[in-house]
Amino acid sequence: MDRRTLLASIGAAATSSACTAKGDSDAERTGRPTLAIDSDGPGRWRIRSWQWRENAWRPLIARAKRTDAGIEISGSIDAADRADVVAQLRI
Numbered sequence: 001m002d003r004r005t006l007l008a009s010i011g012a013a014a015t016s017s018a019c020t021a022k023g024d025s026d027a028e029r030t031g032r033p034t035l036a037i038d039s040d041g042p043g044r045w046r047i048r049s050w051q052w053r054e055n056a057w058r059p060l061i062a063r064a065k066r067t068d069a070g071i072e073i074s075g076s077i078d079a080a081d082r083a084d085v086v087a088q089l090r091i
Helices: 003-017 079-089
Strands: 036-041 044-053 056-067 070-075
Touching: 036 079, 044 079, 070 079
Parallel strands: none
Antiparallel strands: 036 044, 044 056, 056 070
16 A cells, blocks of 8 residues: 555545534534543542533533532532432442
8 A cells, every 4th residue: 555545545534433513402412422430549539521512522520529418529510410420429
């Protein structure tokens, strides 16, 4: 394969797999990255939620820790993920 053919095939592959801009109505239905809750140690978690802004998915990072009063969350979580976060951390 010569250089020209290689570059053409790379360009074609990139074009066919490129993300297209989505309207706000499509954003919630397709292509949403998954919610991630990772342990930072006993009783502590790092939460990565995603929000659709400016035609792209943007991560929202929050921290959670278990206290005597319950679970304290600091940082932003997308409203669509809030119920899932609370349900997973209550276990």
